[in-house]
Amino acid sequence: MNLDTREENGVVIFELNGEVDLETSPQLRQALLEQVNADKPVVVGMAGVAYIDSSGIASLVESYQTARRNKTGFALADISDSAIRVLQLARLDKVFTIHDTIDAAVTELST
Amino acid sequence: MKMQHDESKSTGELPVSLSDQVNLLASMAAEFANTLDVDETLLKALHHITDFLKAEGGAVFLLDEATQIISCVACYGATEITGLKLENGQGVVGACVTNNQGALVRDVRNDANFYAAVDDQTGFVTRSILCAPLSVKDGCVGAIELVNKQNPDDLFNETDLKVLETLAASAALAVINARMAKALVEQERVKRELELAAEIQRRFLPDDSTAEDAKLPISGINKAARGVSGDFFDYFRLPDGRIYFGLGDVSGKGINASLLMSKTASLFRCLGKTVRDPGRLLGMINAELCETAAHGMFVTMVAGIYDPRPGCEGLIRLSNAGHEPVLLFREGEFQTFKADGPPLGIVPPFEGEDGSYEEVRIFPKQGALYIYTDGLTEGYTETGDTLEDEGVKNILTSMKNNTLKEQLAELVRTVTQADRPLRDDVTVLALTDSQRSNDEVGLKPAETETYGSEESDGDWLIDFKFPAQPSWMKLARACVRQACVKVGCEEAETNDVVLALDEACQNVIRHAYGGPSEDEIELTVRSRPGRLVFRLRDFAAPVDPSKIKPRDLDDVRPGGLGTHLIQEVMDEVQYLRPSQGEGNLLRLVKNIKLK
Numbered sequence: 001m002n003l004d005t006r007e008e009n010g011v012v013i014f015e016l017n018g019e020v021d022l023e024t025s026p027q028l029r030q031a032l033l034e035q036v037n038a039d040k041p042v043v044v045g046m047a048g049v050a051y052i053d054s055s056g057i058a059s060l061v062e063s064y065q066t067a068r069r070n071k072t073g074f075a076l077a078d079i080s081d082s083a084i085r086v087l088q089l090a091r092l093d094k095v096f097t098i099h100d101t102i103d104a105a106v107t108e109l110s111t
Numbered sequence: 112m113k114m115q116h117d118e119s120k121s122t123g124e125l126p127v128s129l130s131d132q133v134n135l136l137a138s139m140a141a142e143f144a145n146t147l148d149v150d151e152t153l154l155k156a157l158h159h160i161t162d163f164l165k166a167e168g169g170a171v172f173l174l175d176e177a178t179q180i181i182s183c184v185a186c187y188g189a190t191e192i193t194g195l196k197l198e199n200g201q202g203v204v205g206a207c208v209t210n211n212q213g214a215l216v217r218d219v220r221n222d223a224n225f226y227a228a229v230d231d232q233t234g235f236v237t238r239s240i241l242c243a244p245l246s247v248k249d250g251c252v253g254a255i256e257l258v259n260k261q262n263p264d265d266l267f268n269e270t271d272l273k274v275l276e277t278l279a280a281s282a283a284l285a286v287i288n289a290r291m292a293k294a295l296v297e298q299e300r301v302k303r304e305l306e307l308a309a310e311i312q313r314r315f316l317p318d319d320s321t322a323e324d325a326k327l328p329i330s331g332i333n334k335a336a337r338g339v340s341g342d343f344f345d346y347f348r349l350p351d352g353r354i355y356f357g358l359g360d361v362s363g364k365g366i367n368a369s370l371l372m373s374k375t376a377s378l379f380r381c382l383g384k385t386v387r388d389p390g391r392l393l394g395m396i397n398a399e400l401c402e403t404a405a406h407g408m409f410v411t412m413v414a415g416i417y418d419p420r421p422g423c424e425g426l427i428r429l430s431n432a433g434h435e436p437v438l439l440f441r442e443g444e445f446q447t448f449k450a451d452g453p454p455l456g457i458v459p460p461f462e463g464e465d466g467s468y469e470e471v472r473i474f475p476k477q478g479a480l481y482i483y484t485d486g487l488t489e490g491y492t493e494t495g496d497t498l499e500d501e502g503v504k505n506i507l508t509s510m511k512n513n514t515l516k517e518q519l520a521e522l523v524r525t526v527t528q529a530d531r532p533l534r535d536d537v538t539v540l541a542l543t544d545s546q547r548s549n550d551e552v553g554l555k556p557a558e559t560e561t562y563g564s565e566e567s568d569g570d571w572l573i574d575f576k577f578p579a580q581p582s583w584m585k586l587a588r589a590c591v592r593q594a595c596v597k598v599g600c601e602e603a604e605t606n607d608v609v610l611a612l613d614e615a616c617q618n619v620i621r622h623a624y625g626g627p628s629e630d631e632i633e634l635t636v637r638s639r640p641g642r643l644v645f646r647l648r649d650f651a652a653p654v655d656p657s658k659i660k661p662r663d664l665d666d667v668r669p670g671g672l673g674t675h676l677i678q679e680v681m682d683e684v685q686y687l688r689p690s691q692g693e694g695n696l697l698r699l700v701k702n703i704k705l706k
Binding site for chain 2: 019
């Protein structure tokens with residue numbers, strides 16, 4: 001798993017790549033929670049996610065819920081086929097805010 | 112102390128006749144010789160003696176070697192003083208025992224040794240005393256004392272003393288005989304207990320006369336130099352079909368060594384059922400022995416796991432804690448594997464470390480592995496020389512076509528000489544890889560009973576075992592992916608199956624093992640046209656399947672998704688109990704589209 005971070009217009013953008021599994025998801029969870037707990041709007045770009053399991057999904061769910069409590073934005077963007085399949089299996093594809101592109105998500109969150 | 116012998120002869124009574132004396136002596140001697148109940152015999156003898164010498168009363172005193180206290184053990188006539196205790200040297204009796212010499216006190220009023228306290232207590236009036244020591248070869252075990260002639264006018268004389276001394280001598284022999292007999296009985300008892308202990312120890316060893324053990328490609332012999340052994344060997348089959356084996360040698364011989372052996376053997380068998388890494392197992396036994404073993408005692412030990420299962424190439428994982436080198440004999444060549452670590456019970460693990468021993472990996476390639484104690488190499492052969500490693504190799508070379516059992520019997524026979532005892536306990540353990548079907552020549556893998564039910568699941572595709580740790584998930588996924596690709600699954604289907612198996616493994620880590628663990632997860636994949644069957648097995652305590660039910664998806668929260676994903680992807684999900692051994696078994700079936 002690889003996680004790149006940058007900030008645009010006050011929105012923190014994570015680009016998530018590779019395999020997110022039981023071994024790597026704790027790292028994702030920590031990085032996301034750090035930002036949402038700092039009340040930063042967060043976009044997770046998932047185009048490069050080759051594999052994600054329930055522990056990875058759980059990290060996303062926890063961050064999404066924390067963001068909602070903190071009333072900051074949290075969105076997923078540009079999700080790979082294999083990742084969207086897992087979100088569908090988990091019936092979470094309708095729960096998250098999902099954008100086609102990172103830019104669209106940033107525009108939405110920075111306004 | 113000076114003896115008080117009255118010089119004057121007794122008056123009135125005729126001296127006892129010689130023939131009467133001889134008769135009494137003969138009958139008493141015979142009685143003493145035939146009894147083991149010395150107290151009863153002493154009492155009986157005392158009656159005879161007291162009556163024969165016409166005394167008012169008599170008593171037998173015995174000296175306790177340890178406390179130097181003289182106690183009255185039998186008493187007749189006059190006054191009852193059984194249980195009376197005297198210090199050695201106290202009174203006429205005490206002086207008699209201390210000096211191992213008879214005493215004739217015609218009139219106690221003139222004797223400095225007379226101990227008046229007894230008379231004061233009992234009200235008895237002592238006039239005259241005759242006392243003879245119970246003399247044995249190198250000392251005195253007590254004394255016989257007679258008081259007062261029945262006729263108040265009479266006093267004891269020298270002849271009386273002679274008679275009493277002679278009788279006392281045979282009484283002393285009886286006392287000694289009885290004591291020796293008691294010691295013998297005690298010795299017998301200890302010997303019997305040792306035999307029982309040895310019997311219990313033998314039961315620790317695997318019994319290859321049982322059908323189950325006889326089928327294993329492993330054999331061992333333990334021959335104790337004395338009754339109990341300081342060596343042991345053991346082996347048992349793990350639920351997954353692998354064979355755990357171990358051999359140990361406790362420093363020293365005798366009871367203390369055998370007790371430590373029993374402890375080590377128990378630890379091996381008990382821990383071995385869950386700790387499936389020989390190096391880690393030895394580390395744990397070492398820590399335990401360091402904590403509790405008697406200082407200065409240690410155990411050299413070899414532990415290993417042999418994997419005869421298909422696809423595992425007979426891999427032997429071996430760990431050696433200060434033991435003799437292990438021999439691998441293959442195609443006429445020997446290879447030795449020396450100890451990697453110190454004996455067990457000497458060096459405790461560093462704080463915070465588990466102290467695991469190194470492991471070597473051996474691919475036996477149809478060869479055989481031999482482990483033995485130095486009792487074998489240092490044992491004497493017929494010529495009087497020690498056998499040494501060379502001798503062991505020579506025997507194995509000349510018997511390479513014999514069975515393991517025959518080879519081991521010959522090794523032990525060579526160092527067992529009829530005319531001298533074994534120098535040390537001798538223990539040998541051997542394992543052959545020759546019974547394993549060779550995968551490379553395309554033989555069908557032998558199925559064990561354990562996996563009989565799997566046969567119906569279809570053709571064997573993959574066996575994969577890995578520690579229950581997150582870092583192994585990637586490899587587990589790769590295995591499952593490969594199996595799917597092999598049977599022609601589409602990519603999307605493959606991805607789903609891989610996800611489901613990953614989730615199932617995570618459930619094992621979380622729910623069965625309660626977190627990442629060194630313990631293993633065993634994955635087998637089988638296929639038949641139109642479906643893939645996965646079996647996921649762990650070795651943890653049984654888990655109640657109802658505790659892993661999928662959560663309600665409308666309740667959005669992290670966690671609890673895994674089981675739902677498995678059920679979403681798989682066509683059949685069954686929580687089973689393994690047919691053998693501990694653990695949980697999950698059977699997953701995926702129907703696949705036929706192209």
